[in-house]
Amino acid sequence: MTSRPVALFVTPVLPLPGGSGRALRAWDWLQTLSRDHRVHLLVAGDRDSWPTLPADYPAEALWPLADGVSTTRRYRRLAGLSLPLLALCSRRFVSDWQQWTSTSTLEALEARLAGETVQRIVVFRLYLQDLGTALAARYPHADYALDLDDLESRTRTSVALASWRMGQYRDALRGLSTAIQYRLVERDIARQYRTLYLAASDDARHLPARPGLSIACRPNRIALPATPAGLPCDGPLGLLFVGTLNYPPNEEAVRFLLTRLIPRLSTTLTSPWRLRIIGRHASTALQALLRDTPQVEFTAEVGDLDDSYARSHIVLVPLFAGGGTKLKTLEGFAHRRPVISTRQGVRGLAVTSGEHYLAAHGAEEFAASIVALATRRELAERIANAGWALCRQQYARP
Structure with a gap:
């Protein structure tokens, strides 16, 4: 029997059916990929913070990824918030861009998958792009896709304005600066992928077009209750x-x-x-x-x-x-x-x-x-x- 090909899924959160919005979207991806692939999850965060997973969890292996924040990087982030245009020089100036301090996990993954066919690489969220790029370099024949979920620049601008309306001015200014950084980064993302996914099709018109690039709408989906209760007939x-x-x-x-x-x-x-x-x-x-x-x-x-x-x-x-x-x-x-x-x-x-x-x-x-x-x-x-x-x-x- 021929072994199924491998899919690598890079996510900022552990996919869970009852978690946050990001965890639910990641769970939907995991279920989709696991139908035809053996999925290896690369998850940001510490494994010790994860809940106990059931025996039938649909991933072959989980690889925790630690994001290191050095003193130098803190200074870069502060500089990036003060001068958002520095994002044009390097994504390391983007305030919450994920940067991995060690390649040991990727080397261990590569050793584990030696001789295997890695058919798909899916990166969930723009700020994990550097890790996806490193994986694509190791597996150049894999189909390489990025799920933006939403456009970081537009969402962060909207969220910053909400903070401003509530009088949270420091958070608002920080959010607007980060939104500018992401807008600069988003101008180049179309060059690196075959497929970009968005939750809302309205966001597609704000992305730069490129021949050969597919921009697909992948709406958020949820599990339906088996038997939703009818509207209550009494009580307040x-x-x-x-x-x-x-x-x-x-x-x-x-x-x-x-x-x-x-x-x-x-x-x-x-x-x-x-x-x-x-x-x-x-x-x-x-x-x-x-x-x-x-x-x-x-x-x-x-x-x-x-x-x-x-x-x-x-x-x-x-x-x-x-x-x-x-x-x-x-x-x-x-x-x-x-x-x-x-x-x-x-x-x-x-x-x-x-x-x-x-x-x-x-x-x-x-x-x-x-x-x-x-x-x-x-x-x-x-x-x-x-x-x-x-x-x-x-x-x-x-």
Whole structure:
């Protein structure tokens, strides 16, 4: 029996089915590659921080990669933040570019795969490009692809503006400087790959064209619950927001809910209601605001999100910044819940307002949409069913 060829997958996070957005996208890649290849994972970070993996984990081997930060490199990063144009001289000036201090892991990998056919190399995220280039030099006949997920320059600009709006000016300036650095780097990436992947097709028009380069849309996909619960028939109206709260767009969304939407709902929604916010890593200031806001139920972590969705009537996605496509929107669809979202929250998804979700921007529009769904159950069920059907057809993992 002929052995299957090898695929090398370079990722900044350990692929996991229930992890962060990056971990979920990496997990989707791992499942795809493992169907026809024996996958060797090269993962940034320390193996000691990884959870215990099941025996059927779909990777033949895992290779942890330590990113060294020397004193010289710290100075380069500081210089790069102060003078972003230095990125034209070297990517080492890019503030969070991944740089490997040792080739021992690559040498061990090469020895392990001696005589093997390495057919594919997939690098997940632009800042791991140097490692991908080193692998491509060792395996020049492999199909070499880069999954950008989103455009770092555009996403970081958007996130920096969210920080600025919240008064986090130092973070905003640092983010804008890094965005400029990545924009300079992105001008050259098309020369090195056969295929570039993006989560949202809208980003493709911002990449330079090159003959022979394929730019493909690989949307984020999620696992559908086996049997999503129907909308609750009793109890107070349940509103739900889920997100990691040290990410500025999510923090901005929560602050919008607490300071702008809740006061509006208190005057427009006469029936009992409750806002559930689930998210890790909230700052001390945000935790205090969450504790002091009435009608809010805050949980840092839950063991099973399915139960939280089952107890909720409406999923809120009040995002005003970010990049790529939003897994929180797809999760709302997958759990058969009506979603109210800003334009940013459905960016890159093939959705129509009024059919798959309800569009809103300000507090008044969000409140009006909540009232409409709360008082018209047939509307809530129609929106929920349409979003679920779309997710099953286009965004469900096989």
